[in-house]
Amino acid sequence: MSEDLVGEDNFGGIDWSQLPVVNSGGSGSGTASANANANTNKKTLAWQIWKDAEDRKIAAEALAKARGDEANLKTNTSNYYTGGTWKDSFGGERTAANTAANTATGSIDANLASQLGDISGAYGDATGTTTNAYNDLINYLTQNPNNPYAGKSVSSGQVGNDMSQLMQAYGLDTNPTQQYVGATNAANNSTAQQFNNLLQVLSGMSTSSDASRMTEARSGSANALSQLASMNASNVTGAKGAATAAKNKITQDLLAQLSGIDSDQSQEDERLKQLLITLGVDPNAAKPQSFGLSPDILADLQASLAGLGSFGSGFVGVR
Amino acid sequence: MAYDPTVYDARRRNAQNAYGENEAMQLYSRFLSQNAFNRGKRDLTQSYNDATPKLFASFGRSGRNTANVKSGATGVGANRLAQSRIDALGQLQGNYDQQNYLADKQSFDSLGNYKNLLADIESEKTRAQSEDAAIIMNRRAGLI
Numbered sequence: 001m002s003e004d005l006v007g008e009d010n011f012g013g014i015d016w017s018q019l020p021v022v023n024s025g026g027s028g029s030g031t032a033s034a035n036a037n038a039n040t041n042k043k044t045l046a047w048q049i050w051k052d053a054e055d056r057k058i059a060a061e062a063l064a065k066a067r068g069d070e071a072n073l074k075t076n077t078s079n080y081y082t083g084g085t086w087k088d089s090f091g092g093e094r095t096a097a098n099t100a101a102n103t104a105t106g107s108i109d110a111n112l113a114s115q116l117g118d119i120s121g122a123y124g125d126a127t128g129t130t131t132n133a134y135n136d137l138i139n140y141l142t143q144n145p146n147n148p149y150a151g152k153s154v155s156s157g158q159v160g161n162d163m164s165q166l167m168q169a170y171g172l173d174t175n176p177t178q179q180y181v182g183a184t185n186a187a188n189n190s191t192a193q194q195f196n197n198l199l200q201v202l203s204g205m206s207t208s209s210d211a212s213r214m215t216e217a218r219s220g221s222a223n224a225l226s227q228l229a230s231m232n233a234s235n236v237t238g239a240k241g242a243a244t245a246a247k248n249k250i251t252q253d254l255l256a257q258l259s260g261i262d263s264d265q266s267q268e269d270e271r272l273k274q275l276l277i278t279l280g281v282d283p284n285a286a287k288p289q290s291f292g293l294s295p296d297i298l299a300d301l302q303a304s305l306a307g308l309g310s311f312g313s314g315f316v317g318v319r
Numbered sequence: 320m321a322y323d324p325t326v327y328d329a330r331r332r333n334a335q336n337a338y339g340e341n342e343a344m345q346l347y348s349r350f351l352s353q354n355a356f357n358r359g360k361r362d363l364t365q366s367y368n369d370a371t372p373k374l375f376a377s378f379g380r381s382g383r384n385t386a387n388v389k390s391g392a393t394g395v396g397a398n399r400l401a402q403s404r405i406d407a408l409g410q411l412q413g414n415y416d417q418q419n420y421l422a423d424k425q426s427f428d429s430l431g432n433y434k435n436l437l438a439d440i441e442s443e444k445t446r447a448q449s450e451d452a453a454i455i456m457n458r459r460a461g462l463i
Contacts, residue, residue, distance in 0.1 A: 115461065122459035126452040133448035140441050146434040148427040154420050157412040162364070163371060163401040170375060172394045177401040184409035188416060195420045206431060213438060224449040231453060235460040
């Protein structure tokens with residue numbers, strides 16, 4: 001190995017001439033050789049001193065970290081055992097979730113009550129309008145019966161024997177002619193009677209049709225009101241169903257939210273437990289009254305520092 | 320269709336106009352029938368009045384105005400003439416009557432149709448009001 005590998009530039013700040021020379025035991029065989037060995041020993045010593053300083057630095061950093069961990073442990077164990085802020089935050093989340101759900105549910109109930117009021121009012125108005133409309137129709141039909149054939153009849157014009165007086169003046173028998181007059185008028189009367197019969201049939205049909213129309217008006221009113229009642233029931237059911245569905249959704253969301261909070265808390269709980277275990281604290285033990293470093297950790301650190309002691313405590317002052 | 324009173328007013332006016340036009344037509348038809356009947360009766364009467372004296376005059380000229388004649392051919396002829404006249408007048412009267420019957424029936428039918436149409440309009444109006452009430456109800460319920 002070249003001497004340059006331990007050149008003085010690599011150990012900055014060390015005054016080589018001030019370092020004690022370790023006698024190798026050789027003498028007289030050659031001054032040059034003895035000097036060379038001395039230099040080598042000096043550089044080796046210097047390197048060991050530098051290494052000692054580095055190791056101390058590393059050990060100090062580890063100790064500082066351990067103390068930091070100790071402080072962290074102190075805080076976390078305190079929170080862990082007393083509940084602390086981290087638990088309170090989860091409780092706060094639960095409270096907020098429940099409050100939001102209750103607010104939303106209350107709003108839904110209020111809206112439902114308002115909507116049911118609207119539905120009831122609308123149903124009342126629709127029922128009134130429909131009832132009035134059909135009452136108007138029934139009144140109209142009552143006051144305007146439609147039977148143009150009722151009470152109507154016709155009669156035929158009668159013919160007579162205009163020659164009767166003349167025939168009598170001549171002493172002629174008018175009986176055959178009178179009989180003919182009777183037959184002729186009877187034929188025309190028969191036609192009139194047939195027409196009167198037709199009028200009676202038509203009158204009966206009109207009366208029946210009128211009665212049917214009135215019946216239809218009444219049943220139409222009943223049907224319309226029944227439909228309104230059905231629609232109203234459907235509207236009420238729909239509104240209540242929508243509100244129930246919305247509240248169910250809120251409940252489901254709340255449960256999911258609470259489940260998430262529980263899960264988060266459980267994870268945090270586990271994380272803290274693991275941290276405590278890592279730091280040498282039994283998470284199931286009672287809350288510790290003092291928070292000294294774990295003996296194991298301290299022993300490790302002390303061992304690290306003690307391992308450097310082969311060069312003597314006098315080197316500690318280099319730091 | 321949403322309830323619109325103006326639509327029904329228009330339909331009522333149209334129905335009333337149609338009924339009025341039909342009645343006017345029937346009145347004119349009756350007027351024509353009456354004229355035709357009067358004219359026919361007058362013509363028939365005149366025709367038979369012209370024929371009757373000639374028949375009786377022929378009886379007198381031939382000296383057949385006796386009791387036997389009266390009960391025989393002359394009586395038969397006079398009765399036939401009278402019956403012919405009655406038959407013609409009877410047919411004329413019958414035709415006229417039937418024309419009047421038909422005019423009456425058309426007037427009755429027209430009135431019935433008119434009143435039915437008005438009742439139909441009232442029914443449609445009622446149905447439109449009822450349907451609108453249901454639609455408005457559902458709109459107010461927030462379902463439409």
